[in-house]
Amino acid sequence: MSTLALSLAVLAAVFAAAAAVAEYNVVDYGARPGGGADSADAFLAAWAAACNHTGRRGSRPVMRVPAGRFLLSKAYFKGPCRSAAGVVVAIDGTVFAPPAVDSTAWIMFHYADGLAIRGGTLDGQGRAHWACRADPGRKCPPGTTTLDISQSKGVSIKKVTLLDSKNVHMSIFDSTGVTVQGVRIVAPADSPNTDGIHVQLSSHVNILSTTIGTGDDCVSMGPGTSDVLIRNIKCGPGHGISIGSLGGEAGEEGVRNVTVEAAVLTGTQNGLRIKTWGKPNRGSVTGVVFSRVTMRGVHNPIVVDQNYCPGHDQCPGKSSGVRISDVSYTDIEGTSATPVAVKFDCSGSNPCTGFRLSNIRLTYEDKTAQSLCRNADGSASGVVSPRSCL
Secondary structure (H helix, E strand, O other): OOHHHHHHHHHHHHHHHHHOOOEEEHHHHOOOOOOOOEOHHHHHHHHHHHHOOOOOOOOOOEEEEOOOEEEOOOEEEEOOOOOOOOOEEEEOOEEEOOOOOOOOEEEEEEOOOOOEEEOOEEEOOOHHHHHHHHOOOOOOOOOOEEEEEEOOEEEEEEOOEEEOOOOOOEEEEOOEEEEEEOOEEEOOOOOOOOOOEEEEOOEEEEEEOOEEEOOOOOEEEOOOOEEEEEEOOEEOOOOOEEEEEEOOOOOOOOEEEEEEEEEEEEOOOEEEEEEEEOOOOEEEEEEEEEEEEEEEEEOEEEEEEEEEOHHHOOOHHHOOEEEEEEEEEEEEEEEEOOOEEEEEEOOOOOOEEEEEEEEEEEEEOOEEOEEEEEOEEEEEEEEEEOOOOO
């Protein structure tokens, strides 16, 4: 080999080494597949090594969970990390929880800017907890969220499966720039409080090409949520796509700029729902777009409920202080499992305003469905069936 060729080969090897991804495998830190021993210490050690990685600028260290089943009692993965680009958590196998977890979050990522979670299965093992909840005489541990993303920026979660959470499957809290794509979330229809994805105090959240079937809301949006895009989602069983409950506490931030499009809801309790407490606490919902949504046997396809007050506690007059405005429903079609397919039950003290219906085709048992309006104002255009009551 010539001197020039040798020099080029050496340079290529140097550049290849520089470009190589730094990978931290949990097995190298003591995790053992098979599920016989808790791997929490190993997972946390691998995260610490990846999070403290100081490699080439722009490179992303990888925390690797290889094929196999790994028992994880709980894990709190905390940043900020030294890598400005963030850490990739690559899961090839299954991570599963014990029957009881002694905290409200099983797997939490906190201050994890640039986090990317790729592949694998997170099994919350919720059945024993649900059975405990079903027995009124038993004292049960707290419900546990499977995956909690908190106070983080620029997060992406792709092609992950979440199973049988003890409580909410995924929580996005006080974060911005979060993308959830190609995720599958599965739990039985009768599992309590097993929301698919809950978003709160967060902005610029995209939920794309995701399938959710649980015992509660497929996607729920709480106070302080803004600039959310939900596209190409399949929902069912469950309680549908919900904004709220809102107005339960004083001083809550509003919800604004939410778009739901190209969704299919099958056999859900609700379809597109906005729900507020019948309390005087102030709040707002504005700039909501629902478009190109198909309903298949949904019990309440389009519903606004401003009189939510389970237990009838502290709801004087059941009049909500949350103001709902600028909400559009376009190209909504399919079947309702109940006679009333469109229900706008708005607040007497804060009527709904600026509602728009366009090209609505909802039937009940192959017949024309019904609509119901209370304290709601707006307009309708195109074909609207059931007939608009705005």
